[in-house]
Amino acid sequence: MHRKLRICDYRPLMDQLKGASPPGPPVLFPSQGDANYLTLSLLGCIKSIESLCSRFLWNGNITSKAAEKVSWNVVCLPRSEGGLGLRNLSIWNKTLSLKLVWLLHTRSPQAEQLHIILCSVQPPSLSSVRDCYNWYVDDLYLDSFNTARTWESVRDRSSTVDWESVVWFGGHVPRHAFHMWVTHLDSLPTISRIAAWDHNVENSCLLCNAPDENRDHLFLRCRFSERLWKMIIRRLGYQPFLFHTWTSLIEWLRMKDYTCPQTLHKLAAHAVIYHLWLERNNHLHNAVFSSTDRIFKNIDRHIRNTILARRGRKKFHSLMCTGLRFS
Known part of the structure; x- marks a missing residue:
């Protein structure tokens, strides 16, 4: 080409991508063929496409501005380095x-x-060879x-993380694992993080009204969360105990014992973190309140359905029997 591409040159491609965006939940991991199709020599076009991908990832659509919780560079890191493994199109x-x-x-x-x-x-040739x-x-x-x-x-690199298997274990529920990943990176818009940007926001927990709603408090130390964790821990066959730090929760999920399979630990923990965030958002946006008993029943039913849907996998053969043993 005798000149650089202009916006009008690649606008048909952008319009085609926008028109081809399917409804429903976002597809987080495009194939290599898709990446080849999106590869262009113009930085502006690549940035525009990455912007569409970011909007689709965080919003589920490409029309509204992306509410990014994790930077795109981190998203494009491999899972073993703390990312999602998407392709950075520029690289x-x-x-x-x-x-x-x-x-x-x-x-x-x-x-x-x-x-x-x-x-x-x-x-030029210096030799006949x-x-x-x-x-x-x-x-x-x-x-x-x-x-x-x-x-x-x-490609960009980062240090290898030791929590990959806690988030992306075999048989994980995609939406729960994705939420667990964002939570582990401490990128959720908790009140404490919002208050750091806007000092007029009252920094109190939406579930128990205690001060300073940060990640560890909301998911582990809140009175509402503690009651739910005790019910879940007892359901897994243990004497009730609590986690006081996020690190202690991650260490427990990495431990192996004979009481309960590790996969069931992770399924339950992912579900608890996910449903606590749903409950918190229902308090904030809809003024809807649920009891811990109701949330526990929803989590228990969801875990049973997950095990049944994956019963053909080796890890899930005995999980239902293990879960029923302590019901």
């Missing part, structure tokens, strides 16, 4: 552009001859371009 574009550089040197003799004729310039090319990445010389290795070399 993916760079990776595929490097592939074009490789293809320039590994084209067929016919294509090379055509290029020579079109350019009318004889390529045919040139050979290797792709050098991560201290390795490869005979051909390797997209996966190149992507791993140029």
Whole structure:
């Protein structure tokens, strides 16, 4: 192309993407083919597409402005490094552009001859020996371009996290795991975080009216949350106990014992965190209040349904029997 792309050049693509956005819950993990389709050489177009992806991720639609809780750079990290594993299109574009550089040197003799004729310039040659090319990445010389290795070399990185298996365990409920991920990163708009931006907001817990509604208080130390946790812990076959810090909850979810399977621990904890946040938002936005008994029944029914839906998986074979043993 003899000039840079303008907005009017890629507007049809943006209109097609907006029109192709399906209704319903957002698809969090596009395929590699989708990423290839979205890869363009224009930074502005890529940023526009990433903006649509961000809106779809956080809002479930692409019309309203994204209420981002976690930065896009973190979202695009692998799960093992604390992200969701989405592709950063800017870096993916760079990776595929490097592939074009490789293809320039590994084209067929016919294509090379055509290029020579079109350019009318004889390529320089210091030797009669045919040139050979290797792709050098991560201290390795490869005979051909390797997209996966190149992507791993140029992408953003972060330190490996030790809580990946707590959030993204096999058989997790997607909406619960996603909410657990945001909660673990302490990115939920709790009253304490909102009060840090707006000092006119009264910083008190919406479930128990105690001061300072932060993550640890809302989900672990609130009187309402404590009553619900005691019911859940007893339902799992333990003597009631409480968690006083988020770290202690994560450590408990990583522990193995003979009383209750680890998968059931995580299913229950995810469900508790998710339903507590729902209850908190119902207090705030709808002035609707539910008892801990009602929430417990909803969680218990949801866990049973989850186990039944996954009963064909090896980890879930005995979970229903374990759950019924302490009912």
